Amino acid sequence: MNRVFLSFFPKLRRYKMSPSLLHFLVATVAAVGCAASFAQTPPSASVAPPAAGSAAASVNAADARLPPPSPTGQRLFDAARDKLVQVRILTRAGSSQASVGSGFLISPDGTTLTNYHVISQLVLEPQRFRAEYVRVDGKRGEVALLGFDVIHDLAIIRLEGIANAAHFNLRDASDPLRQGEKIFSLGNPLDLGFAISEGTYNGLVERRLYDTIHFTGALNPGMSGGPGLDEQGRVIGVNVAGTGGELANLLVPITYVRALIAQPRDVLPDKKLIAAQLKVHQATMIDALLARPLPKQALGPAEVAVGDDKLLRCWGQSNAKPDKLYRSESISCSLQSSLFINQSFTTGTVSWSHTYRTAEKLGAMRFSGWQSRSMSGTMFSGLSFAKPTRYLTRPHCTEDFVDGNGVSFRASICVKAHREFDGLFDMNVSATSVDRDTEGLSSALDVKGVSFANGNRLLRAFLEASTWKK
Amino acid sequence: MEEVAHVVVATDAPVTVSGEPKIGDQLARDQGAFVEVLDKHDTVLHRIRYDRLPITIGNTYRCDHVLDSDDTRAQTVLLAHDESGALSVQSTDHARFWAPGGLTHRWSVNPDQAFVVAGERLRVRTRDYVATRSTAPSAIGWLGGWMTLAAVAAALAVTALQGWFADIDGDRLSGYVTGALGMVGVVSLWSSVWAIVSRLNGKSSHFLAHLSLASLAVVAIAAVDFVFDSAAFSLNLPWLQRYGYLLLALSLAVLVWCHTRYIVRARLGSALTAAFAVGLTVFVLQATTYYNLRGNLSSSLTMTEMRPPGWRIANGASLDAFFANGASLEKRAEDSKPEKPDGLDLGMFSDE
Structure with missing residues (x-):
């Protein structure tokens, strides 16, 4: 499932001005969306990079008309006007608007x-960016960052110069939402002005590491951080992301909001806090994946790890055609756990794939060549993998013949260290079987933002799970 | 520097028991020599015949051979036969000259090498001088004719074989034709460049010989590459493939050496220089590319050049050993943090 963040980056407007680029983005989003809908795309494509997400958001802008609100919606909007704010991130140098989102007051002292x-730019580069709020009546002021939860994409801020303000109340935990219940989302879509969107609560999204509300209603860029309300005007969640699908959008449940509010404010909300939260996330993620032996699935005569069906989404593909000298089948799985750090860096994900190939008619020599080229295509598909970036070192690798559980592999492990977040790594294992003449199994796993020990645990469990059954 | 040859002037003098001509007769029969004035490329500007020696050569008007020289210092040498009958040059004013053999004021004439008097390059030859036969070996003979056909056919066969290994979708003629045309195009272009070099250096381009050699090189390089890749896989020697670009650089250097030495028939030094220059250039380009890709999964290149399981000789590691070996990756990755980001960061909206 794609995840399209709903903050609005005015830079993207420049790209919208180009019709050819707009067509390209429309085509891209449509392709990704369709692929996700019809389950024909590997899960790696489902973790939309922020740029693509923002692009999708820009495309949605072309169809930004929200459904007309019901009388309940009108009532809620009237009551909420003074409790909503637009949060703007500005450059310190020129006070140019870098991005905008929404927010909502939760206490009279301006806590929002x-x-x-x-x-995120305020956390990562406070020397370059500052934030201000704009209320519905046009009043504006400075914003102070109190804390954040990078795992659930929440932040708590204080609006300077606010006292005795009207604010939202949270829906009580003892009163859970029921599927089909009408809910409303508020925010400032596309920097056009505050708006309300009516929709339906459709339960929690399945196969996600953390609970996320499935909101069937319109969300648009700029509404990120706005409140999700029930019919009584109580907060049930926070707008967070679109999925690229029509009216299928995501809210953060109020449970996590309560946890963030309850956190002590004795830790500076800076990069170190991000690192600490990423470490919690990776431990949660790996423990969830390895809570029990990795579930397996047959792939040709092999059996491979596919992960817990309640956590991971898997797709299959086959190119078996009668006129071909070969046949291949593949399974790709991914965990919907991507964490946004900034517009060019996400982490905290796991994805893997297995491909079984067979080609008796090719013979051993040509088959080994085919296997090799397949691995080469995988390895060189992204040369950026080799380059150190602002957030990651270049990868360091080792390789060997490995005798696993009934399968002999040629395997490599590659590791990149996170430059900004100590103790975290991106790790990859690639393995291809070398024990059968005209059939083979190739597997690869990518895990991002894990401790070295946890990464090794997962990589090893992944390799151990592969076996020949016939 | 080539060996210095003593020039014996007489050719039909009576021969002694030991086989040496009688000196007195020799001197009596032939006293002449040619003095050549050369430019810096050893092209003969003037050639003057002197029937009797000795003569003096210099930039003063009392000399028998007056040099048209810009040098203001009077320099004179005497060209004469020495006691053994050999033709020698001797400075008459005790100046020391750089001559074949080093700094001296008397030296034996080497008909193939020049010496400098008063800034002018001179060479002395006798009338029965026979140019030294080139010492550069030649492969022109056996590289022409049928060998050209055989070499090109072998190169085409190797190209087709590589195409066949890579073609898993069945026989696609266009793929083979494209591969063959590409190979022939590259080899022809390469051979044409060498033919031009040959023509500049001699009287003939020897295109077919160059074409034969280049075609044989296609076969040889493919074979060596295959053997090395196979060895890297079979013996689990990733470094063999990792530094395979050295092999390519070396192969091309050898190829250039063969073109230069055996077909162009250039001097030893020229051939070595050309081979070294090309080899070094290819090595630097390849090494730079590899450096930019360092750390990529390209370091696992044996996975991209695998062979059938039956070719494997090396034993496999256990999972324990494999992950134990990988433990050093943590420190290596941590240690590389200070490396600055380079190249294109594909973060489209990076705020860097």
């Missing part, structure tokens, strides 16, 4: 909730 991704 929004998304982490709305204010």
